[in-house]
Amino acid sequence: MSTTVQGLDQLPNYVGKHLGFSPYMVVSQDRVQTFADATDDHQWIHLDTERAKSGPFGGTIAHGYLTLSLVAGMLPKVWHVDGVKMGVNYGLNKVRFMSPVPVGSSLRCGAKLLAADKIEGGYQVALEVTFEVEGATKPACVAEVIFRYYG
Numbered sequence: 001m002s003t004t005v006q007g008l009d010q011l012p013n014y015v016g017k018h019l020g021f022s023p024y025m026v027v028s029q030d031r032v033q034t035f036a037d038a039t040d041d042h043q044w045i046h047l048d049t050e051r052a053k054s055g056p057f058g059g060t061i062a063h064g065y066l067t068l069s070l071v072a073g074m075l076p077k078v079w080h081v082d083g084v085k086m087g088v089n090y091g092l093n094k095v096r097f098m099s100p101v102p103v104g105s106s107l108r109c110g111a112k113l114l115a116a117d118k119i120e121g122g123y124q125v126a127l128e129v130t131f132e133v134e135g136a137t138k139p140a141c142v143a144e145v146i147f148r149y150y151g
């Protein structure tokens with residue numbers, strides 16, 4: 001399920017509403033390796049598949065920041081705002097990594113619009129984004145993200 005907002009001026013009508021979920025995507029070891037190489041975070045819990053089998057998670061896990069970074073690709077599959085000429089990441093208010101994302105698991109995100117405030121040329125929005133591992137009992141990550149959308 002995804003949501004299309006029919007124009008920037010309609011954003012306030014969606015405050016407090018859950019906007020939907022992205023499709024699930026598999027988090028592969030290759031993706032984790034690429035992220036490790038990009039960030040120089042080569043901790044064994046992410047990369048050493050043999051050692052990780054006897055580690056605290058029973059296998060390799062995705063970096064927390066990798067999970068969070070997936071919002072850029074997943075959120076457009078959750079919702080779309082018509083009339084946006086440019087959107088920018090403005091920051092975060094709160095992030096919690098609540099459970100691991102095992103390599104090979106399927107991950108999706110859901111979003112709820114928390115605020116939509118008019119700014120010069122557009123709107124600043126705050127969204128609560130929840131990342132869920134298929135079959136897990138609690139979220140992997142919950143974050144309040146802020147974007148600015150310009151028309």
